[in-house]
Amino acid sequence: MNQETHHDESHGTVKSYLIGFVLSVILTAIPFYMVMGGDFSKITTVWTIITLGIIQIWVHLKYFLHLNFITEDGRANTFSFLFSALVIIMVVGLSVWIIYESNAMMMHF
Template sequence: MALHDAKLASNTDGHASSTHNSDDAHGDVKSYIIGFILSVVLTAIPFTLVINGDLSKVTTIWSVVTLGLVQIWVHLKYFLHLNFVTEEGRANTFSFLFSALIIFMVVGLSVWIIYESNAMMMY
């Protein structure tokens, strides 16, 4: 305990042992601008496809879904900075994937339970 108190006393901001660098997992202005431009383009294209109606309904749906998945990747890379390059990036990526898995399981299993309950009550 004395060693911990001495370490805190010698450090006024409480982060002496932190290895966090201000540039580690944060993007610069250039990456934010690239992400913003890609997001705008990936939003405008589906709107244009739907408004014009030039493609068939199935092709439009697949195009919108594909561009939506690409936009999710852009947000994860450029705004949430999820990557496998740094140790912190790997930890953030695995935390995100674990959270997504838990949310998917909770929502999916809840829908399944509600559906099955409804089916049992109808018959």
């Protein structure tokens, strides 16, 4: 089978990559406009940035990393990604906590 004609189903199409790209640009432009314009309150701007950031994470996971729950392979990949993210968050979070507590204990003596 010719390498050029073989298309692995786990990879996206040009259309899906373009959709992901356009959504990413829009989800980046909105908070940029809100911050640069300064027309919105600080709390509205912060919550909009957080919300659109979470949506952008989902867009990247769906359109660029192709994580899904539709196929068995997709479920396994998604759970592997989530487990890896949990381990990284725990390692970084606990390291920061240990460093902070060590610093706090040294300052009291």
